[in-house]
Structures are given as C-alpha cells and as structure tokens.
Amino acid sequence: MIRFLGHPRFERLSRYADAELTGKARDRVASHLAGCARCRDTVRFIRELGEVARSLPVPEPPADALPRLLARRAAGVRVILPTSDPVPIENESKRAVPAIAATLVLFMAGALLLSVPRLGADRSRLEFRPLRVNAGTTVQVRYAPGALLASEPTLTLRGRLRFANGNHEITEIGTLTRGADGVFRGAVSLPDSVVYAAFAVEDAAASRIDSNNRRLWELLVHGADGRPLSESLRERANDLFARDSDLAHETARTATQMYPKHPWGWYTLFRFESALAQGAQRDSLVEYHRGRLRELDRHWSAGRPTADDAAFLALYAMVLGEAEVHERWRGYLLQNAPTHKTSIQFRLSDLRQSAGERPLLDDLERMGAETGFWHRELVIAGLFEALRVKDSKSAFKWAERYLAIAPEDLGTIAQALAEAMPPGEELHAWLRGAVSRVATGELPLEREPFQTSEVHRHRLAELEASVRHIIARSCLQTDDIECALEHLEAAAAATWNPAVFDALARVLARSGRTTEATEFLARVAIDPLADSSMTASAVALGRSWSGDDGWARALERAHAALASYVAPHAVYRRLDSNLELLDADGARVSAGAALTAGITVVAFLLPTSAISIEALPELEEGAHLLARKGVRTVAIQLGRPSPETTGRWKEIMPSVDLYSDPQLEVATAFDQWGTPEYFVVDREGVVRYRHSTLRTAIRQATSLAVPAGRHLTAP
Amino acid sequence: MTDQAGVDLLVQRARLADAGALEALYARFGAVVYRIAYRLTQSQEDAEDVLQDVFAGLPEALRTYQGRGALEDWLKIVATRRSLMVLRQKRRRREVSLDGTTGFQPVERAEPVVDRVALERALAYLPDPLRAVFVLKEIEGYSHEEIGQLMGIGKSGSASKLHRARKILRDRLRNSA
Numbered sequence: 019m020i021r022f023l024g025h026p027r028f029e030r031l032s033r034y035a036d037a038e039l040t041g042k043a044r045d046r047v048a049s050h051l052a053g054c055a056r057c058r059d060t061v062r063f064i065r066e067l068g069e070v071a072r073s074l075p076v077p078e079p080p081a082d083a084l085p086r087l088l089a090r091r092a093a094g095v096r097v098i099l100p101t102s103d104p105v106p107i108e109n110e111s112k113r114a115v116p117a118i119a120a121t122l123v124l125f126m127a128g129a130l131l132l133s134v135p136r137l138g139a140d141r142s143r144l145e146f147r148p149l150r151v152n153a154g155t156t157v158q159v160r161y162a163p164g165a166l167l168a169s170e171p172t173l174t175l176r177g178r179l180r181f182a183n184g185n186h187e188i189t190e191i192g193t194l195t196r197g198a199d200g201v202f203r204g205a206v207s208l209p210d211s212v213v214y215a216a217f218a219v220e221d222a223a224a225s226r227i228d229s230n231n232r233r234l235w236e237l238l239v240h241g242a243d244g245r246p247l248s249e250s251l252r253e254r255a256n257d258l259f260a261r262d263s264d265l266a267h268e269t270a271r272t273a274t275q276m277y278p279k280h281p282w283g284w285y286t287l288f289r290f291e292s293a294l295a296q297g298a299q300r301d302s303l304v305e306y307h308r309g310r311l312r313e314l315d316r317h318w319s320a321g322r323p324t325a326d327d328a329a330f331l332a333l334y335a336m337v338l339g340e341a342e343v344h345e346r347w348r349g350y351l352l353q354n355a356p357t358h359k360t361s362i363q364f365r366l367s368d369l370r371q372s373a374g375e376r377p378l379l380d381d382l383e384r385m386g387a388e389t390g391f392w393h394r395e396l397v398i399a400g401l402f403e404a405l406r407v408k409d410s411k412s413a414f415k416w417a418e419r420y421l422a423i424a425p426e427d428l429g430t431i432a433q434a435l436a437e438a439m440p441p442g443e444e445l446h447a448w449l450r451g452a453v454s455r456v457a458t459g460e461l462p463l464e465r466e467p468f469q470t471s472e473v474h475r476h477r478l479a480e481l482e483a484s485v486r487h488i489i490a491r492s493c494l495q496t497d498d499i500e501c502a503l504e505h506l507e508a509a510a511a512a513t514w515n516p517a518v519f520d521a522l523a524r525v526l527a528r529s530g531r532t533t534e535a536t537e538f539l540a541r542v543a544i545d546p547l548a549d550s551s552m553t554a555s556a557v558a559l560g561r562s563w564s565g566d567d568g569w570a571r572a573l574e575r576a577h578a579a580l581a582s583y584v585a586p587h588a589v590y591r592r593l594d595s596n597l598e599l600l601d602a603d604g605a606r607v608s609a610g611a612a613l614t615a616g617i618t619v620v621a622f623l624l625p626t627s628a629i630s631i632e633a634l635p636e637l638e639e640g641a642h643l644l645a646r647k648g649v650r651t652v653a654i655q656l657g658r659p660s661p662e663t664t665g666r667w668k669e670i671m672p673s674v675d676l677y678s679d680p681q682l683e684v685a686t687a688f689d690q691w692g693t694p695e696y697f698v699v700d701r702e703g704v705v706r707y708r709h710s711t712l713r714t715a716i717r718q719a720t721s722l723a724v725p726a727g728r729h730l731t732a733p
Numbered sequence: 734m735t736d737q738a739g740v741d742l743l744v745q746r747a748r749l750a751d752a753g754a755l756e757a758l759y760a761r762f763g764a765v766v767y768r769i770a771y772r773l774t775q776s777q778e779d780a781e782d783v784l785q786d787v788f789a790g791l792p793e794a795l796r797t798y799q800g801r802g803a804l805e806d807w808l809k810i811v812a813t814r815r816s817l818m819v820l821r822q823k824r825r826r827r828e829v830s831l832d833g834t835t836g837f838q839p840v841e842r843a844e845p846v847v848d849r850v851a852l853e854r855a856l857a858y859l860p861d862p863l864r865a866v867f868v869l870k871e872i873e874g875y876s877h878e879e880i881g882q883l884m885g886i887g888k889s890g891s892a893s894k895l896h897r898a899r900k901i902l903r904d905r906l907r908n909s910a
Contacts, residue, residue: 032896068871070847079767097790398749
C-alpha cells in the first residue's frame with residue numbers, strides 16, 4: 019500500500035473527516051491514521067469543532083425590535099429581499115411598479131445623480147403654453163410628432179392627473195389635431211383641484227403611444243408667486259417614484275429648499291437618504307433631521323397646521339424615533355382630522371393592538387361608515403378579520419369593497435378567499451363573477467399612460483388567468499376534474515405559468531389525454547424559471563409519453579408559444595456597434611463586441627442607486643439560469659463607477675460581464691431613462707425586448723434561444 | 734386549523750401588508766432569522782439590521798414564496814442571503830491572511846481542546862466568506878452544493894473555504910490555548 023512520506027495535509031484530513039475522500043485516497047489516509055496519533059487528534063479536533071460550534075449560545079433579538087419594525091413598515095419602509103423561489107407570472111407585470119415604488123426610500127445621501135439623456139434624433143416634443151400653469155388655466159398644447167405618430171389626423175392626449183388631496187386618476191384629457199405644418203395642436207382645461215399631470219400622446223386605438231420614453235410630459239400647477247405649489251412638488255415626487263427614483267429624490271430636496279416649513283418634504287427626503295446611510299453616517303443624518311424636526315415642531319406648535327402637515331409631522335417624528343413629538347402630533351391629527359388617511363392608519367394600528375382579544379368586524383364597519391371604504395388598509399383589515407372569524411358573508415362583503423377600490427388586486431383577494439374558505443359553488447361563483455366584471459370593464463382596471471391597449475389586454479388576461487388558476491385548484495380539492503380542466507385550459511391559453519401548465523398536464527393525463535398533456539409539459543421544460551423538480555418530472559413524463567422525436571417537436575412548439583407570449587413587449591432597435599464601453603479593467607471595447615457575441619440580456623445599473631445594488635444578487639442568479647440556455651448576461655454601470663465599486667460588483671456577480679458607460683452613450687442608444695430596465699439583444703445587435711423585471715427578460719431571452727434548426731424572424 | 738394552514742393564512746395576510754400577520758410571523762420566526770444572522774455576522778448590531786430588513790421586506794418578498802418548502806427554510810435562505818449582502822457591503826478588513834498562516838507551526842503542537850469561549854472569539858476573527866461557509870455547513874447543516882449556490886462560489890469553492898476556515902480556527906485556538 020502507498021503510504022504518506024510525511025503527514026497528510028490539513029485539508030486532506032479535513033476532507034477525510036467529512037467523508038469526502040473516496041477509494042484509494044480514503045484508504046491511504048485511513049491507513050496513515052491507524053499509525054499516527056497526532057493526525058487522529060487532528061481529525062478528532064475537526065469533528066469536535068463542528069459539535070462545539072453548534073452548541074454556541076446566540077443572544078435573543080432585542081425586545082424593542084418588533085415595535086421598531088412595525089413602525090418602519092407603517093412609515094412606508096420597504097426592502098427588496100434576495101429571494102430565490104420562482105414567482106408566479108400572473109402578477110409579474112403589475113408587481114414591478116409597486117416593488118420599485120416601495121423601494122423609493124432606498125436612496126443614497128449625497129449620491130451622484132445621473133440623468134440619462136434621451137435620443138436626439140426623431141424625438142418628438144410636447145409643449146404647453148403658458149409654461150407656468152395656474153389652477154384652472156386653459157392650456158394650449160403643441161405636439162411635434164416623431165415618425166411614430168406623424169401620419170395620424172388626430173391624436174389623444176391622455177395622462178394621470180394628481181389632485182391636492184393625494185388622489186389621482188388616469189383619463190383622456192383632450193384631442194390634438196394635425197395642422198398643415200404637421201404639428202398637432204389642442205387646448206386642455208384642467209380641473210381646479212389638479213396640481214400635477216403627466217401626459218402621453220396616443221393614436222385612436224392606443225396601439226401606438228408616445229410616452230416620451232416613459233418619462234411622460236409633465237405639468238406642474240404654480241402659485242401666484244410663480245413657484246410650483248408645494249402640493250405639485252409632492253405629487254410630482256409621488257408620480258416619479260416608479261419611473262425615476264432619482265428625480266423623485268431631487269424633487270423632495272427641491273421642496274425642502276422651496277418650502278422649508280412643509281414637513282412632507284423633510285420626511286420624504288429623510289426616507290430617501292436614510293436607507294443607504296450606515297453607521298456614523300446614519301447617526302449624523304438622523305441628528306441633522308432631528309434638528310429640522312425640532313424647528314418644524316416649534317413653528318407649527320405656534321400655528322395652525324393643515325391635516326397633511328400634522329400627519330407628516332407625526333410620521334417624520336416616528337421615523338426619527340422622537341416618541342413625544344410623534345404622540346403629540348398623532349393626537350392632534352386624530353382629534354382634528356379623524357378621517358384623514360394617516361388618521362385611518364393610526365386608528366387601524368390601535369385596533370390591531372386588541373386583535374385576537376375580541377372580534378373587530380363591528381369596529382371596522384363603524385370606522386368605514388365614518389370614513390368611507392376607500393382606504394386600502396381598512397378594507398384589507400376587514401377582509402382578513404372576516405376570514406379569521408370565518409364569517410363568509412362578511413368576507414364576501416369586504417372582498418367587494420376591496421375589489422371596488424383596487425381591482426388590480428383581484429388575484430390576491432381571490433387567493434385569500436380560496437385559502438380560507440371551503441371550496442364550493444358559492445366561492446367559485448363569486449370568483450367567476452369578479453373575473454367577469456374586471457374583464458368587461460365593469461370594474462375598470464386603469465391602463466397606464468405608457469401602456470398600449472395590447473399590453474393592457476395582456477395584463478387583463480394575466481389577471482383572469484391567475485384567478486382561474488385559483489378556481490381550478492379549488493375544484494381539484496373536491497376532485498371536480500371537469501371544473502379544473504375548464505379553468506386550467508382558459509388560464510393556460512392566457513398566461514405563461516409553469517405551475518398552470520404542470521397542473522393542466524396532470525389533469526389532462528388523468529383523462530387519458532397524454533398527447534395534449536405533453537404540449538404543456540414541454541412548456542414547463544423550456545421555462546428557465548420553473549422549479550427544477552417540476553422540470554425534471556415534466557421531461558421524464560413528456561419523453562415517456564411522446565418518445566424522443568415527439569418530445570423534440572413538442573419543445574419546438576413550446577418555444578413558439580413562449581415567443582408569442584412575450585411578443586407584446588417586443589421592440590426593435592438596431593444598435594450602433596461603434597459605440598464604446600469600458601470593461602471592468604477600464605479598457606475601451608466596442609458595444610458591438612461587448613453585446614452581440616450571442617443572445618444577451620443587458621441590465622443597466624446605477625452604482626449609486628439602492629435599487630440597482632439590491633438587484634445584483636438576483637442578476638447573478640439570473641445569469642446562471644440564462645447560461646443554461648446559452649444566453650449571456652451583461653451589466654452596464656451608468657456613469658464612471660470607482661474601481662472599488664467595480665471590484666465589489668465583480669465579486670457579487672462573477673458570472674456577469676461587467677462594463678461601464680461613462681458618457682451614457684450606450685444607455686441613450688437603448689433609450690434607457692429613469693429606473694434601470696432590462697433589455698434583450700439578439701446576435702445581430704438588435705434590441706428585441708425590454709422590461710422592468712429580470713424574470714420577464716429571462717423568458718424573453720429564452721424565447722430567442724430557439725432550438726437548433728429553427729429561426730424566428732424579426733418583427 | 735392546522736399549524737401549516739395557520740402559517741399559510743399568515744403568509745396570505747402578510748402578503749397584503751397586514752401588520753398583525755407580520756407580527757405573528759415575527760413571533761414565530763424572528764428568533765430563527767436573528768440566530769442565523771448573528772452567527773453569520775458575529776455582530777448583534779448587524780444581526781438586528783438583517784432581522785429588521787428581512788421582516789420589513791417580507792410582505793413583498795412573500796409574493797415570490799410559493800409554499801413548496803417550509804416557510805422557515807425559505808426564511809433562513811433569505812436571511813442568509815441578506816446577511817451575506819450585509820457582509821459584502823461592509824467589506825470588513827481582517828488582519829488574518831486567507832491561507833491561515835499565522836506564524837505558528839501546527840506540526841509541532843498537539844491539537845487543542847475546543848473551548849466554547851475561545852471558539853466564539855476565533856469565529857469572529859475569521860474572514861467573512863470563510864465564516865459564512867463554516868456557519869452554513871457546520872452549524873446550519875447546508876450541503877456544499879447549497880452553500881455554493883447561495884454564495885455564488887460553487888460546490889468546490891465551498892468545500893475549499895470550509896477547510897481553510899477550520900485551519901485558521903485551529904491555529905487561533907492553539908494561540909489562545
């Protein structure tokens with residue numbers, strides 16, 4: 019037997035202790051140990067190390083962690099967590115906006131703010147006269163179109179109006195008519211209560227929309243002193259949260275300079291700045307804002323604050339941990355404006371303190387009767403309290419109230435009902451009715467100003483599919499195969515969701531329809547985001563039912579179905595391959611070389627934005643999934659990141675090719691503006707898709723990674 | 734209602750940002766999240782940051798949780814990822830060299846008895862990536878494959894880091910013996 023000349027190295031003994039060695043390697047170490055007390059001692063030590071480590075004490079979480087957590091949530095603090103489970107696609111498109119909006123608080127103190135330029139060529143212009151609009155003024159609108167809408171005789175001006183009380187609505191504002199010079203003109207009159215509006219221009223069918231590359235065109239209502247109103251700035255910040263968080267941050271900062279006595283600006287600014295400040299930097303930030311709070315407190319204690327001012331004072335004090343100031347303004351608000359939205363939040367919070375001790379439905383009913391049932395948190399509380407006490411009649415009543423104010427939440431409402439209530443006709447009838455009302459527009463789901471009618475229909479279909487999936491699961495609980503089949507088939511026709519495909523395949527197989535089932539198993543198999551065990555099972559079953567050739571054809575059809583599914587988000591923009599990027603070592607490379615080596619997912623990231631920083635681990639995970647499909651992942655840092663930042667990002671994303679775009683030329687070529695998005699570039703250097711979520715971009719890229727011998731044509 | 738059904742309902746409610754549900758989930762799983770965060774960061778302050786962040790982001794994050802595995806396991810992964818992120822962001826500088834050479838000659842000395850207090854100190858001294866692998870493998874019981882995926886270092890990277898962590902711990906414990 020071969021023996022060690024000296025002692026085995028520590029690593030080898032460590033691997034032996036973990037039973038990682040096999041065959042002769044293991045035998046050689048075992049043989050050595052038999053005659054070497056010192057190495058036996060090392061193995062004993064290694065094993066003991068783990069045992070003792072497991073017994074080490076861990077301190078308890080601080081007792082005040084929970085109250086602080088709840089206060090942070092109540093103050094609107096959100097964190098995007100690095101999760102890994104697949105996301106049901108049915109909520110994907112609508113989730114992107116709240117997820118990003120929720121992270122609006124994640125900003126950096128003193129960050130470099132980059133404004134990505136827009137394309138100069140063929141850029142349309144929308145102008146308003148007068149430039150500074152006062153409440154109720156009639157505004158003359160002039161629109162010089164790009165190629166997209168130039169041939170239309172009339173166009174629709176559509177947008178989101180925001181009101182002084184914080185409400186908003188999306189509506190058609192007016193019609194623009196083309197003149198002999200090719201310029202469109204019109205006049206709009208805004209309601210007196212509007213303080214901010216953001217517009218897009220669209221054709222009659224809303225199939226083509228000029229949304230100024232999602233930036234929209236803005237109108238801020240000004241006061242008699244020529245300044246934008248404080249409420250106009252507040253609503254601008256609210257409107258920009260999801261579209262360009264940096265601009266929203268800047269707007270809050272402007273508000274504190276222009277209106278230093280208005281608490282909302284300081285509160286919002288603190289939320290932006292505090293999220294990324296750490297350690298001593300955070301301490302000094304808090305100290306600075308406490309100073310501002312003291313000044314505001316002194317000022318408003320001697321005056322008569324509006325309900326909004328009192329509400330923001332209470333919230334500002336809460337996030338700064340100033341309990342006495344918070345309680346005082348909270349009390350003031352509750353006494354003087356008990357139906358204000360922040361008052362409702364505070365009152366619900368008080369009610370929750372007694373949750374579990376007694377039924378709260380009566381209290382919630384009384385509160386709703388007093389305030390109206392328009393506050394989202396109130397109707398959610400009512401729905402779940404009804405489900406908790408198993409009062410199905412009340413649950414349907416609160417579900418109706420919830421649906422009336424937030425039809426986009428139908429999927430979530432349906433899931434809550436289905437999980438808490440017994441399956442049966444009453445539940446199914448309600449769910450079917452709700453789907454029908456949303457689909458027919460009886461409960462209007464707002465179309466965003468930048469969404470075409472096709473994308474909106476797609477979103478409606480997704481919502482319907484998600485509810486049908488829930489109904490189908492409920493049908494399966496009572497073994498009603500016919501019912502499950504009806505709803506799963508409808509869902510599968512409208513969405514791309516591996517869980518739906520998998521369930522449908524199994525139901526079809528139970529009915530002996532394995533040929534059809536194979537089609538859906540193939541869709542599971544090609545989806546890079548499907549659960550790995552589901553994929554393995556799909557491949558095994560699909561092959562066994564259809565044979566190798568049949569399975570290969572089913573996979574091709576599945577690719578075609580995926581391509582059709584992602585089509586509404588297709589774009590077509592050829593890149594100038596002469597544009598330059600810098601690689602991670604700072605060397606110049608052409609965009610052509612960097613981005614067209616194969617199908618590529620391109621992520622633009624802003625080094626100073628928490629949204630981008632939080633996205634890095636997810637991007638690394640996505641790169642692994644994409645690599646299996648032969649797709650590259652490239653991240654482009656906007657601006658000039660420091661070498662330290664680049665090094666850190668490389669460490670977090672070893673599988674992602676990292677470049678920077680110092681002059682933002684490449685970002686401009688992509689038409690990347692505002693909150694960074696994901697793009698899919700094909701082998702020819704054409705941008706084929708864009709989307710705000712990585713998960714959708716992964717599926718878009720997969721749709722281009724067609725099986726050998728098949729080619730998709732450009733739109 | 735079964736315990737699992739109770740958790741499922743809590744998850745549903747928490748997804749809708751119901752504060753009561755979040756509180757109940759915290760009562761059940763807060764200590765688990767804090768424990769893993771503390772072990773990974775070796776800092777009560779950082780562990781609380783992770784705890785706060787995990788639960789502050791939970792209602793939104795739960796929309797990605799499909800309920801296939803136990804919620805506790807999913808939360809542990811999320812807490813681990815968040816802790817690793819905190820560690821990366823802090824980029825703590827350690828004086829110890831990564832190859833574990835500390836000037837001692839291990840071949841000349843007997844292996845130390847593993848003392849709990851000394852081990853606790855030695856763990857805090859480990860470079861973050863090595864401590865993370867050691868904690869995840871030896872204490873939390875993850876496989877090298879799982880750790881490789883979690884940390885983006887691959888299965889062999891995880892195994893290699895574990896052995897280096899043990900060697901550094903051995904040298905530190907000898908020093909303190």
